Amino acid sequence: METTYLHLRILLPSQIFLEKTDVIRITVETTAGSYGFLPQRLDCTAALIPGILFYESVSDGEKYIAVEEGVIVKAGFEIMIAVRNAVGNASLGELKxxxxxxxxxxxxxxxxxxxxxxxxxxxxxxxxxxxxxx
CATH class of the missing domain: 1.20.5 (Single alpha-helices involved in coiled-coils or other helix-helix interfaces)
Structure with a gap:
């Protein structure tokens, strides 16, 4: 069985903050609580609140990003996140x-x-x- 990864894009108003093609899982904070995304999850959209986004990729391992409010869209294996601002892409200790x-x-x-x-x-x-x- 072939392993399928998520393709994660984090967009800021003026640039692409992050693009990863080998993401295993993602966790974000939404207005309805914390949500996790795996490749098999159904397509959806959600409003994000300011908080910590977590993702794990094959190449980088576990990374954390502080994000402001925004929106997340999952369609197939594509996850697009649009936020006002983002800081990090680091380990939890470095993020602070x-x-x-x-x-x-x-x-x-x-x-x-x-x-x-x-x-x-x-x-x-x-x-x-x-x-x-x-």
Whole structure:
């Protein structure tokens, strides 16, 4: 009997995050709870909630990916997952440090954005005051 694997694609809005053709099983968190996918599972779709996606492949073994909300579609041996953001493709231990790095970078971007907005507001107020003084 020939072994059949799942073909997993994880899509982000701007890129393909992951594509694997030798996936044995997948587990995701949906709005209805945790679901596992094997090659023989019936076709379906489900809404994903932010959480940890687990997959096992022949080439990489067990891997974990933190995902934001999205959708999963299984059709035959194809599984397509579309999410807003994903971090990882690592072991569970490595995933925490990757998430921490991503959050730190996001915090730095927020601080920089607030600084830019504050400068724009200050410049706007100065220009309004100059117009009032003229």
């Amino acid at each position: 440090s990757l998430i921490d790095q991503k959050l730190k970078l996001a915090d730095e971007k927020k601080v920089n954005m607030r600084s830019v907005i504050a400068r724009l507001e200050t410049s706007f107020v100065r220009n309004i005051q100059q117009l009032n003084n003229e």
